Amino acid sequence: MRTRGFGIDFGGSGIKGAPVDLEQGDFAAERLRIDTPDPSTPEAVAEVFAELLSRFPSDGGPVGVTVPGVVRHGVVHSAANIDKAWIGTDADALFTRATGRDVHVVNDADAAGLAEVRFGAARGQGGLVIVTTLGTGIGSAFVYDGVLVPNSELGHLQIDGHDAESRAAASIREEENLSWSEWAERLTRYYRTVEMLFSPELFVVGGGVSRRSELFLPLVRIQTPTVPATLENRAGIVGAALYAATSA
Known part of the structure; x- marks a missing residue:
């Protein structure tokens, strides 16, 4: 290469x-x-x-x-x-x-998922890594043993009758003036659903809000190890x- x-x-x-x-x-x-x-x-x-x-x-x-x-x-x-x-x-x-x-x-x-698996927070991680980007919507990337499985679009999962990103995107936290703990409850519902469907080895959480991950990631209650993205912008x-x- x-x-x-x-x-x-x-x-x-x-x-x-x-x-x-x-x-x-x-x-x-x-x-x-x-x-x-x-x-x-x-x-x-x-x-x-x-x-x-x-x-x-x-x-x-x-x-x-x-x-x-x-x-x-x-x-x-x-x-x-x-x-x-x-x-x-x-x-x-x-x-x-x-x-x-x-x-x-x-x-x-x-693209963000590939970068985080090769060079960032998921470097060296085998199996299925799911990278999510929390922003205006929710973007997602599946990378299995370093190979991209494109166009997963997990922000559009239907959860409790709603498009997932319409409830749990970072933009929604700001629009609805949710506290970090209130938003973390919605993220918990979202990530538990993804976890149930795909059983990944690791979640990497990106998007601009990941720079403040200490305010919400510890409040997300799931079994899968979850880390903030490191490559940022x-x-x-x-x-x-x-x-x-x-x-x-």
Whole structure:
């Protein structure tokens, strides 16, 4: 596998990219951020990707890109929080044409999961690791013995008649002004359901709120060992670069 890669993390407000050292699992140069265009159509975003890549020396290697949606064989199949024009777009082909680089697109939570298993909180852990990202919604990644099982979308499990993320996402804690203990009760219900269905070896909890994990993770009452993510806002870029390097 290559020792250097390039990752781009596409989000609702910003597009961030950096070259990645795939031996250390960290940025090989300072990250660059460009505002996400409005509207954030695939074509408009492709132009930003080309601009972003032009700011760095090119080694001609593959580029990984995160997308907040279901991705199968480079085609985006859902767009809950991005422009609906993404649905049905062959993003791999579009971005490869726009940038002149070999581009591979991956779900954003899946990218974070790959990064945490290879370089972060789950490094060296065998069996099934489930990485969840608690944010506006709940993202998830299944990684079994280091191999990604993509598009798990566990934030959309139906629990007690509700879409799980509509009750337990970090954004809901803020919107409903829940205390940490009240939110932990909802997380306990969520993780117990996932635990019952899949019996993982480890849960890794990511998202920006993981930086305050000491306030809620000890209150989540489940049997599976649970740890906070360690790569924080680097996980998307690092995971995307790793995905591209192993997919090329």
